[in-house]
Amino acid sequence: MKQPIKAIVFDVYGTLFDVHSVKDACEQEFPEKGAAISQVWRTKQLEYFFWRHMMGRYEDFDKVTRDALRYALAVHDATSTEEIEQRLVASYAHLTPYEEVESVLKELHDVKTVILSNGTDEMLEALLRNAGLSDYFDEVVSVDGIKQPKPTPAAYMHWFKTSGLRRDEVLFLSSNGWDIAGAKNFGFHAAWINRNDLPFEEFDVKPDAVYPNLNHLSEWL
């Protein structure tokens, strides 16, 4: 029996939406290379966001997403144009939500639903609207408001300080191990959505729960 919580905070990329749904768009522009480009794109997107933080050279997630795409294309010898890049970046606003997402969100009553993402306000707004999911969230918060990425404590604080809650009244959900470790480090409860059946990161902060998808939240409510 888990402790009942008052807010559920969702990560977006990889948690609600499949970041690798861009591989079809990549494949269309660069046959046989779609999956590989998509993998590098995501890896570099996070690396650039984190490295920039470490160097004190913050740029928003839209900028690093574009930069990461350019690297992913270059490393796969995918000769591109401004136009192709625009089309691929646009596909990031049309990621596919995981199949259970809407039905799970529909069932959440009497608990505040929040998004806390490294994406910009504009990216999040477009993504949720295109997927028809905007109305399910009480708050949509971007770390861009404080220009510090998750998993820094400042990023979780950016939403939390406005919440009026105690940290242990919050359940944080992410499929990203660094995000779960960051949320636990901050003091939230955290459930790791282990969509790819992987071991958890070798970290001294561990999730309170591990689920294969979002269909397991009722024990927290």
Place this chain on the structure above:
Amino acid sequence: MKQPIKAIVFDVYGTLFDVHSVKDACEQEFPEKGAAISQVWRTKQLEYFFWRHMMGRYEDFDKVTRDALRYALAVHDATSTEEIEQRLVASYAHLTPYEEVESVLKELHDVKTVILSNGTDEMLEALLRNAGLSDYFDEVVSVDGIKQPKPTPAAYMHWFKTSGLRRDEVLFLSSNGWDIAGAKNFGFHAAWINRNDLPFEEFDVKPDAVYPNLNHLSEWL
């Protein structure tokens, strides 16, 4: 014609030593999985070091190297023992230096030679001694002294503040793109040792020079 410099600062892992030379040791313990384990081991080693910095949970590079190995083994279903892990971690003190390293170091006169690494003092001391390279360096500096990883500015400052030099009198060498970006961000000259013929990272800080290996330093001297 490059500006003559007074100190050459070397990164270690990937720059002087092949981090993937551990794949033979991995292969011996886990046939067919050596290269894959080695790849994940290196990726997670850096990720854990960086994520911990972001969370304010610093642990030294020896600890994250062990943690990263455990993850790499787990993700490849490589059932391990304490003994095997010890043997593999020990192999990190016996990495193979790239073939040109010693001959290049032998030719460096009238310039200070420095190591600045994320590795601990103990890791660096053992690695250089086992390779017979200790005597080529005037200083061996670990970021563990300040508990801030490269590419944070504090990490480069940790050595620099003791140097008595101007930043533009320093040439920094690394095969790691994040390290080159970090060194340039700090104000050093930086040459990227592009050992794998890759595009440079999509960053607004770029190397001053790109070389396939260390055999091209004379233009700086």
